[in-house]
Structure formats: C-alpha cells, structure tokens
Amino acid sequence: MNDEHKDWLAYMDAQSRDKQMLFMNGIARKLNRPRVTEPPSHPFRGAPDFWQTFQWTEQERIEKFTDNFRSAGGHVLRLADMAEVRQFITDKSAEMSVKYVIRQNEPELDALNLESALPEVKILVWNSNSEQHWKACAAEADFGVVVADYAAAYTGSITVLSSKDKGRTVSLLPTVLIAILPVERIKTRLGEILADFDDAGGAHLPAGIHFISGPSRSADIENDLTIGVHGPGVVYALIVG
Secondary structure, eight states: OOOHHHHHHHHHHHHHHHHHHHHHHHHHHHHSOOOOOOOOOOOOSSSSSSHHHHOOOHHHHHHHHHHHHHTTTTTEESSHHHHHHHHHHHHHHHHHTTTEEEEEOHHHHHHHHHHHHOTTTTEEETSSSSTOOHHHHHHHHHHHEOEEEEEEEETTOOOOOOBTOOOOOHHSSSSSEEEEEGGGGGOOHHHHHHHHHHOOGGOOOSEEEEEEEOOOOOOOOOEEESSSSSSSSSEEEEEEO
C-alpha cells in the first residue's frame, strides 16, 4: 500500500470517528446525562458459585427434563431397556407407515437389529457406503434414529455430537427424530455439558455439537408459529434405563 492510500485511509478513519463521537454525544445530551467513555467494570465472570454446585437427584433430573422437553413440543417416554426401544420403533413405524429409516453408525443401534424388526422398511446406516449421497438419504428418511450424548434437565435439551459415524443430518433432516437417551447422561445444568468440551480443548472438539429442545419451531414477526420448517416436526426422547 503506497503512502497516498495510507493517508486517505487515515483521513477516512478520523472522519468516521468524529461522526461517531458527535452521534454518541447527541444521544447523551438528549438523555440529559454525561456520556460514558470508560468501559464498565465486570467484577463477576461466569456463573455464580451457587449455580456451579447446583444439582438435582436422578429422579428430579428425569422429571424436569421430561416437563421442559414436553413444554417445547417434544415427546418423552421412559423405557426399561433397548428391547423396549426396539419395540417402540417397530410399533411407531407401523403406525406411521414408515418406508425409510436412517440411523447413526453406532454399536448401541447395531444391537437393535432394526433390519429384522422392520423387514419392509429400508434401513440406512450413516456413512456405511461411500457411494451413497448421505445428505439426500437423510432428507428422504421418515425416521432419524440417534443416541444422545448428553441432556440438560434445566433447559430440556438433548445434545447430539457429530462425527464420521454420526452425521448431523441424521438428526436435522428426517421428518421424525427419535433420540435414545441413556438415563445416566441426563445432567442438571447445561454448564456441566459445556465443561467437557472446554476440558477436551479445541483440537479435540467434535465436528458438530447440536442442542435440540423439541421439534423445529419458526415464527415470523407476527408470531405465526410453524413447526418443522428447519428440522424434524416430531421429536421423541426415549429415556432408557
């Protein structure tokens, strides 16, 4: 950059700052108070100590998560084991005339053996075939089946991480999302979940971290609410154990 351009940029910067000063001084004058020129002090950082140690019992976590997730439009069921999960998916598939199911490539879901439970349904396992266009498959699927990595009872949110075996579109694109949530993964506070990511460090973060609180919801400026525009319109959280 030559000196002429540097001088011109410096001149434009000075003009911009002068205009900003006049604008802010004008606001202070109209409010009839002196303009604040120093940044305010922030003596407290992060959550207060009492919140860092706040905990619910396991039963309270289950109840609070259930109430909060349902209040956002989601469905919650408490199931004893993965055999009941398999039966739920089988029954719900028959009820909704499901043709396509896509699931994460996870050992817990391998054990469900959905192929034998749903012989008439096409079961797709994420990233199991390099020839497939997996995003398109997820968009066409009736059900997306995932295993939740965490849940926060206080916010009624499940957390789903993405990786090469756990594509984010499995939870984002199908019409219905079924999230299997082992009961021991339900935390009280969102901060408990985020702390694990801080501890892992930037080099070890997953490809995606997705917080899901019920079905996709979208509203315009007139509060005209629409469900399922940007994601599944129906979401089931199956608490297992």
